[in-house]
Amino acid sequence: MEVDEVVRLPRLSRVAVCGGTHGNELSGEFLAKKKSRRRRSRKTPPRQSLNRCRMVSLSPRGPLPGAVPYEMIRSRELNATLGPKGSPGAVELVCDLHNTTANMGLCLIAYSDCDWICLHIFRHLQASAHSGKINPKSYSLDSVGKHGFAMEIGPQPHGVVRSNVYAAMKAGVQHMLDWVCFFNSGSTFEGEYVDVFTMIKHIDYPRDRETRKIRAAIHPQLQDQDFCLLHPEDPLFQTFSGETLRYKGDEALYPFFINECAYYEKGIALSLARKRRVMVPAIRVQTERERQAHMEEEEEE
Amino acid sequence: MSSYGSSVRVAEASRVAIFGGTHGNEMSGVTLVNLWVKNSAEIQRKRVETKPFITNPKAVEKCSRYVDTDLNRAFTPENLRYTRHTAGNVSAPAGDELPYEVQRAQEINRIFGPKGSPEAYDVVFDLHNTTSNMGCTLILESSKDHFNLQMMNYIKKAIAPASCLVLLNEHPLLKYSTSRSVAKHPVGLEVGPQPQGVLRSNIFEAMRVILKHALDFIELFNEGMEFPTCTVEVFRVLDRIDYPRDANGNIIAMVHPNLQDCDWEPLNPGDPMFQSFDGKTIRYQGLGTVFPTFINEAAYYEKQQAFVTTRREALVASAIRKV
Numbered sequence: 001m002e003v004d005e006v007v008r009l010p011r012l013s014r015v016a017v018c019g020g021t022h023g024n025e026l027s028g029e030f031l032a033k034k035k036s037r038r039r040r041s042r043k044t045p046p047r048q049s050l051n052r053c054r055m056v057s058l059s060p061r062g063p064l065p066g067a068v069p070y071e072m073i074r075s076r077e078l079n080a081t082l083g084p085k086g087s088p089g090a091v092e093l094v095c096d097l098h099n100t101t102a103n104m105g106l107c108l109i110a111y112s113d114c115d116w117i118c119l120h121i122f123r124h125l126q127a128s129a130h131s132g133k134i135n136p137k138s139y140s141l142d143s144v145g146k147h148g149f150a151m152e153i154g155p156q157p158h159g160v161v162r163s164n165v166y167a168a169m170k171a172g173v174q175h176m177l178d179w180v181c182f183f184n185s186g187s188t189f190e191g192e193y194v195d196v197f198t199m200i201k202h203i204d205y206p207r208d209r210e211t212r213k214i215r216a217a218i219h220p221q222l223q224d225q226d227f228c229l230l231h232p233e234d235p236l237f238q239t240f241s242g243e244t245l246r247y248k249g250d251e252a253l254y255p256f257f258i259n260e261c262a263y264y265e266k267g268i269a270l271s272l273a274r275k276r277r278v279m280v281p282a283i284r285v286q287t288e289r290e291r292q293a294h295m296e297e298e299e300e301e
Numbered sequence: 302m303s304s305y306g307s308s309v310r311v312a313e314a315s316r317v318a319i320f321g322g323t324h325g326n327e328m329s330g331v332t333l334v335n336l337w338v339k340n341s342a343e344i345q346r347k348r349v350e351t352k353p354f355i356t357n358p359k360a361v362e363k364c365s366r367y368v369d370t371d372l373n374r375a376f377t378p379e380n381l382r383y384t385r386h387t388a389g390n391v392s393a394p395a396g397d398e399l400p401y402e403v404q405r406a407q408e409i410n411r412i413f414g415p416k417g418s419p420e421a422y423d424v425v426f427d428l429h430n431t432t433s434n435m436g437c438t439l440i441l442e443s444s445k446d447h448f449n450l451q452m453m454n455y456i457k458k459a460i461a462p463a464s465c466l467v468l469l470n471e472h473p474l475l476k477y478s479t480s481r482s483v484a485k486h487p488v489g490l491e492v493g494p495q496p497q498g499v500l501r502s503n504i505f506e507a508m509r510v511i512l513k514h515a516l517d518f519i520e521l522f523n524e525g526m527e528f529p530t531c532t533v534e535v536f537r538v539l540d541r542i543d544y545p546r547d548a549n550g551n552i553i554a555m556v557h558p559n560l561q562d563c564d565w566e567p568l569n570p571g572d573p574m575f576q577s578f579d580g581k582t583i584r585y586q587g588l589g590t591v592f593p594t595f596i597n598e599a600a601y602y603e604k605q606q607a608f609v610t611t612r613r614e615a616l617v618a619s620a621i622r623k624v
Contacts (some may be wrong), residue, residue, distance in 0.1 A: 030552075034578050101496040157432040157496030159599035163555040163576050213335065217502040238502050240336050261498035264364075 006188060006282040007116060008290050012092040012180050016082050016145060017173055019097045022262070024158035027169045028097025028151075035173075083144040093117065094145035095176060097169060100154035101261045103224040106168055109150040113196065117147040119280045120189045122196075124179045125172060151176075155224070158261055183285055191282040197227070197254055197273035204267040206237060206245060215239055218259045218269060226256045230272070237269070308527055308620040311448045314423040314486070314519045317351045318413055319344065319512065321428045323373050323480045324600070325360025326497040329508045330428025330490075344512070346520035356409055356427075356480050359401055364498050366600055369400035373427075376478035381410050406480070414483035425484035426515060428508060431493035432599045433608075434562040437465040437507055440489030441535065442482065444471055449486050450618035451528045452518045459514040463507075466565060468594065468611065469535040475609070476538075488515070494562075497599055527622040536565070536592055536611035543605040545575055545583060554583055556597045556607055564594045568610070575607070 019032030083090045108125065110118040151172055156165045183189070205214040216237035222230070230236075231252045237245040253272040257263060286294065321334025337344050337353035344351045355361055359368045380403045398404075413422045437460070439453050457465050468491075470476050481487035490511060495504045522528070544552040554575035560568065567590045568574070575583040585591075591610035595601060598608075 030578060033551075101499050155496075157494075157499075157599050159497060159602065160432050160597055161552075161555050162597065163558045163561060166555060166578070167558075214332075214500070217332075217500045217505060220502045223501060223503070240332070240505075259499055259501070261496050264498065 006284055008286045009117060009283055010092070010146075010291060010294075011184050011285050012117070012147075013184075014091040015093045015095065015177065015180055016091050017095045017097065021096055022098060022158075025097075025099035025156075026159065026161040027099050027153060027156065027166050030161055030166065031097060031169055031173065079144050085144045091145045092147060093180065094148035095173065096148070096150040097173070098150050098152045099156040099158070099165065100152055100257065101157060102226055102257045102259055103155045104152060104226045104256055105154070106172055107152045107256070109152055111148065113198070113278055115147055115149075116280055116283050117183075118149045119194055119196075119278065120183075120283060121149070121176050121179050123189075123192065123194055123280070125175050126194075154260075183283075186285055188282060188284040191280055193277050194280050195275055196278050197256065197275055199271055199273050200253060202268040202271050203236070205264070205269045206239070214264070216245060219244060222255065222270075223259060226258050227254050229253070230255045307530075308622045309447050310624045311522075311621050312423065312485075313348070313523050313623045314448070315349060315523070316422045317349055317424045317426070317516070317519060318422050318484070319351065319353045319426045319428065320356045320480055321353065322355040322357050322361040323427055324366045324371075324429060325357050325362070326364050326366055327428070327430040327495075328498065328500040329430050329492060329495065329505045331355070331361050332500055332505060333428060333509060333512070344516060346516050346523075348523040349516070349519055351516065354409075354413075357402065357405060366497070367402055370402045372402040372405055373429075373479050374477050375400075375402045375406040376410065376416065376480060376482050378478075380406050380478075381414075381416060383407075409480060410483050416483040422484045424486045424488060424519065425481040426488045426490055426512060427479060427481035428512075429489065429491045430495040430497075430504065431491050431595065432496060433564055433594065433596050434494045435466075435491055435564045435594055436493070437463070437511055438489075438491040438594075439465060439467045439511075440491060441467055441469045442471065442476070442479070442487050442489075444469055444535070444537075444616055446486060447619045447621050448522075449488060450533050450616060451522075451531065451621050452486075452488070452515060454531045454533045454618060455518040455528070456511055456514045457533075459517070460510060465511060467533060467535040468538065469614070469616075470538045472538045475541055522621070522623055525623060527620060528618075530620045531618050532615050533618055535614050535616050536594065537614050539591060539610045539612055541606045541609050542574075542593075544602070544607045545577070552602070553577060554581075557582060560593065560608075561597060564596050565592055567591070568593050 017032060017035060019028030023029070079085055082094060106125070108118070108122045151169065153165050153169050156162050206216045207213060208215050216239040219235035219238045221235045229252050230247055232249055233246045235244045236247045239245065254275055255270045255272055257268065258270040260268070319334060319337065321330030325331070334353040334355055341351065341353060344353065357367065357372045360366065360372070383399070383403070410416055413425060415421060439456065441449055441453065453467050479487060479489065481489060490508060492504050492508045495501050545554040547553050554577040557573040557576045559573040568585050569590050570585055570587055572585050573582045574585040577583065587610070592613060593608045593610055595606065596608040
């Protein structure tokens, strides 16, 4: 593919902006309510995860025999509404709104490094000095649409709405919707190189062998330093007896999701990413004739 | 000025408890108490029995604030009195189990109380975190507790120039029945900001240092040291301010960016207080300057509280020495 070749992509007729996937990440919930998107306004207890469709229970005593967990029911409903996943009927773009207790600023999380729509949206937002990362392993709500990404903003405690975080998310969603309008109206978006972070691995807290309780906290020099390069031998954890535990990897990597509340139970104190440069081609929306031709080609296949 | 003749005599503080996990997702206290249950060397002092104790183990296990009801509101006389034998006098679900936290309150009252009796523990430190930017805060329940006032004065001086403020909640309506209230001298320790479920090392260490000084004070007091009269600046709770809500009770505005994180800074009439979701500013309409705190605490959304207002006061602590 030539650098200056313009890729034609289908129109983005339907965009879903989803809040409340994690019921205690409040910016998205309030923003989605404000934008009057169709959503079920029901509180899920903290740490229940609609993302990843884990088999979780609402009851502290476990699910009733034969009962289907609420989030499983919701995932099927959402797949019916926004999907079905992988089908021509799926919405064109899903934007899933999240907050994190980590100091990540505004971060776009995509699940593919060749989703040109998402990468161009990211570039458009980056014009306002935001950062983005790619996580090819994620399996989440955004995947029910043809294109999808999560908009993650922190730091914000769960259960709290901070006006600065809300404003950033509102602006981010508005920029995204503006971009979709420009795209649908025929603008060409020039190709360029984009820096993305690709997740390499997670690091768990040091834990007591028997009780599995954590025995160290994120080191004060690492706390809040998301996306600042972590070098071998840099402080990583501080034990409760004051000892510093250092990063023992061979390669300097970029830490993120440092001290995210919901990840303690997933065994993640922080994640580490490599930064790399992705070439994003120029794109513009398909004309009606191009769309017909594309459909005829697919039918022949 | 010699205070020998005018010292208030206070009983030796020989039994002290440190409560963690009253709210199961406030991680500094949970972590410190678990550490000290395993190895209590750090908290031992001469002439004091210091007991670390997890007050709400089920909430700690779930990493939630509570299971059925807020433990830190559960120590009411009604709850502590309620048994199957007194069921006729108190409204409670007939035949059903009591809420978990009410059972815990009764158990804690048995071990560390009974509340209001001579057998109660001398001092209880109750460890909490807040999502508010309150820094280190000591919470006092009575302006006449000279022992506590002297301890708080000692702690403030010991950690200076770092700050440790004192919040006094003696408000007849807003005061609540805390877990620490089983003791003769209840001390709340609130350190923030820290998200629920998260352990930040700086917050953890700050709490640890304050407890160290508190226990040092008790040791000095028990050895016979006299603490001369002193003046302690406190912030007295005045009022609770809720979020603006619509007719269905839904929140329609957020803490204003000018007020967010400004705990303990003066809020004057006309200052921005809330910001609606479409950007409109709602201003503080009180009569005079107040000092807000507990600004945007996550757990207080359901308690209809965006922040509390306080006023600054100087309390005089009598000189004290042990009996």
